[in-house]
Amino acid sequence: MGNSHQVTIKDIARELNISPSTVSRALKDHPDISKDTKKAVSDLAKKYNYQPNAIALSLRSRKTNTIGVVVPQIVHFFFSNVISGIEDIAYDKGYNVMVCQTNELQEREEKSVQALLASRVDGLLVSLSKETKTYDHLRKVTDGGTPLVFFDRKSDDFDVSSVVIDDYEGGYQATEHLAKQGYKKIAHLAGPLNLTLSKSRYAGYQQALKDYGLDYRRDYVIECANGTIEEGYQKTKPLLDLRDKPDAVFAANDPAAIGALKAIKDSGLRVPQDIGVIGFSDWQLASLVEPALSSISQPGYEMGAEAARLMFKALEAAKGEEVEKENIVLKTNVISRESTQKK
Amino acid sequence: MGNSHQVTIKDIARELNISPSTVSRALKDHPDISKDTKKAVSDLAKKYNYQPNAIALSLRSRKTNTIGVVVPQIVHFFFSNVISGIEDIAYDKGYNVMVCQTNELQEREEKSVQALLASRVDGLLVSLSKETKTYDHLRKVTDGGTPLVFFDRKSDDFDVSSVVIDDYEGGYQATEHLAKQGYKKIAHLAGPLNLTLSKSRYAGYQQALKDYGLDYRRDYVIECANGTIEEGYQKTKPLLDLRDKPDAVFAANDPAAIGALKAIKDSGLRVPQDIGVIGFSDWQLASLVEPALSSISQPGYEMGAEAARLMFKALEAAKGEEVEKENIVLKTNVISRESTQKK
DNA sequence: CAATTTTACGCAAACGATTGAAATAATACT
DNA sequence: AGTATTATTTCAATCGTTTGCGTAAAATTG
Known part of the structure; x- marks a missing residue:
């Protein structure tokens, strides 16, 4: 059934002999659409387990609902806690998380940032590698208008939010x-x-x-x-x-x-x-x-959660609205x- | 410069008064395009730091170059090793990795799988949560034609590759x-x-x-x-x-x-x-x-790397070609x- | 110089979904 | 019946990129 092909709005439209736009509106319960059509559409959508194609939505809306995380190492108790904190908050917000590790190499950090940028992540959370001395790759992030938040290892050359330990x-x-x-x-x-x-x-x-x-x-x-x-x-x-x-x-x-x-x-x-x-x-x-x-x-988990919150504050701000940068310093005990x- | 807007092929085309298709071909060094045009295009692309929009490419090619990983917990020495292994291999292949943790909850596992599917990941690597008893959410993965590979915690109800410890x-x-x-x-x-x-x-x-x-x-x-x-x-x-x-x-x-x-x-x-x-x-x-x-x-890292290799074997297979499923059992010491x- | 071949480009459709505007169908009103 | 009104639906453009096909201009040929 539906093998090797995810069902699209077009498939449903074709089967019902109506236009894709009608299907789209029916799925969103638009008042313009008749009850009968809505029922027919939603029945078929259920039958074929229709899933909106997030890629298509992203292209149109210019939003991927994905945030990127660049971390020196995944296998590190502290960092895995941070990632976990980020993931939990992102999950609550309905966002996905792309994770890259740099293995403490500047070159890999640069490539990872580039890849995430190419994937059009909505925002980037970065902890610098030990090796990183120049920041051109991160300039491209902010220049392109993508929100950036540093955690744990930051550079002071950027006017962005950050979360660090005191x-x-x-x-x-x-x-x-x-x-x-x-x-x-x-x-x-x-x-x-x-x-x-x-x-x-x-x-x-x-x-x-x-x-x-x-x-x-x-x-x-x-x-x-x-x-x-x-x-x-x-x-x-x-x-x-x-x-x-x-x-x-x-x-x-x-x-x-x-x-x-x-x-x-x-x-x-x-x-x-x-x-x-x-x-x-x-x-x-x-x-x-x-x-x-x-x-x-x-507090690694808390750091991740806090960094994610700062990110979402930036992402949820009305477009063009200036979000004030926060530099959070978490207390140790x-x-x-x-x-x-x-x- | 180029603030809050990533430069597209259209922008370059407009500035040079040529068509987007020409820009696209110029960037790919297509023989049909004159040397002068190619130079003009690549200069401008460099100047504006043009990055191909991966979303648009994904939509067209139906490939996201992203794999999804679903793991019970990120903060766990073993699993963070697995993730690290997966990420390293994926990085080498030019793929991105989306990571979701289920916190051992079936409901969250279902939602995460669904989200990754909506994001049209090219493949899914899953380690089941302790709670997971039913597999409808994973059926949807295989039914939709998305390659699935289990690691560490698998279900035997699926004809997919897997990597486990002996x-x-x-x-x-x-x-x-x-x-x-x-x-x-x-x-x-x-x-x-x-x-x-x-x-x-x-x-x-x-x-x-x-x-x-x-x-x-x-x-x-x-x-x-x-x-x-x-x-x-x-x-x-x-x-x-x-x-x-x-x-x-x-x-x-x-x-x-x-x-x-x-x-x-x-x-x-x-x-x-x-x-x-x-x-x-x-x-x-x-x-x-x-x-x-x-x-x-x-061997967590090895498990991740091996699982990722199995995944890429499936992804790299010519379309329609049947890939034989492998069930790898890693030796302990x-x-x-x-x-x-x-x- | 006319016919033919190259060269170098543009057009349009496609990927999947959304949305303003236009079109059609159905119903109401005088 | 003719027109205005409302209810549904379709059209077309858009997001950014690729690619088959068509074509004008330039270069080559006899």
Whole structure:
């Protein structure tokens, strides 16, 4: 039945010997159309499981009811949460979501943006790849009049809405938490310092040290560029060999923190009694390591949902109407677990 | 420049005082078009950053270059891997990917499938929700001639390609691994037994017991319907209270295994010396618990990539050509870590 | 130079649906 | 009956692009 061909309005029109326009109006319950015709049409539509062709509608209305999402990696607890938040909101609004991952490559980011633009997505939600240094591909988006919203990793060169984490605050909170637990010599495993995000966490760390009257020591800060467990492990070792070793570690990401945890245990020291450890992002696995890792929550789902809402605000605005840009900064929270329970 | 309006072939035609068809041909380097015209057209196209409207192309060619993916949950290590695999292959083929999550609800699965169908995706990759009992919505897919491929959670009522894990083999491997390590009394925390997948793992477990001459005891098998850490913890406790308690646990999923791990440690027993534990799926977190959890690898990325390849095989087949359906069963592997190192 | 072939382009239809305007049919009014 | 009114329906254009076919002008041929 109807094999290999989706039924169209024309098919119905032909079968009933009426014009396509009548069928179209009948399906939309237009007052001009007679009851009999409407019934005949809707019966046949049901029988053949007629589905309006969204492509044709898009072409005419210049709206695809689709939004594009460009994300560095899909396989990442935080980002998959963001995507999930976006998808849920989009689903409620009757929109579809096209997802592209850049694998942290600028070239792939450019091609993906281009492809989504060619597909005429109604709007684009983007989180920049680590590699991205130039923004021509995103200029084309805004120049073409397509709404753009950044999440998590943004560029400040654009006058568009965005949703980010308050990394400064998060770095501050993590450090403050350690200070309040009674740790005095707090080291920091920083993230790649070319990213604003890493710099902000670092700055929050420094401010908290100052506010709590603790020393800031340059040799207590080590950059972990990759953010892997292995790297955290390797880079923590030297810290433990210092004559004056730290009594706490604030890692800018959870894998590094877990690496630190291992390094500390391997060296015979105890967490949290000898050294406290706190991570950042609160990955699922944070609660499962031994001892359970304290961390800073990074509300991925909420970020996605918020970014989607900003997008729909722009999409629903009357054409030509100016929508004010919003830059939302989501609050982080300390998730306190065993790894920082000094007392 | 060109604000709020993507440049079309017509715009270029108007500006050059030639017809749209000439522009179209010029852009495609058609031999009928003069060199001068071609140059003028391509210069202007570059200047205005002309992008062919994929919607218009889709309407004409009845191809969207988009595939739809329906997945129970995006935020799930395994599924995000699958999606990632699909996206990578699709990217290579120049296809876009629309992703929908059902949150394990049949109703949402139906609506998502319908929406993707309305968007005229060229093909659909589906993993069923736990709730799904009827398949009318998927019948519409195949009836309409849209290629369908199942991954991980399939229905056998369809003559379509699929990619699944060899759960029987996995269950067998897990049990065999425990037996070879010298464990004799192996318990099983089964998954929800209404799922084929859980039943297969269970069956593999039974067969391995038999093959290695170990006793099968009904009271050593407990169903964990939710697959949470908490559930694994709670359901393991009674096992440890048995007069004749098991000396190993094979859990049908990693969270349950981790719950079991905790329960065993809490009861004062040691893993792996007193009781061995192995999970299933090899979540990222498996390697991070203490002791590191042995598990059965479930190649999510490969599954996605394989499913996408099957899809493209169908899409690339000449129209009308019959494509033979393939049911790929991916091999699992034992990932041996501390939790089963008895010796 | 007339006949023929090339060259280079335009016209129109098509994909599937919508919609303003025009046309036809049915009914009412004087 | 003739005209005005209303109820239905069709026509044609449109969205952006492609493509078979037709054709005027230029180039080639004998």
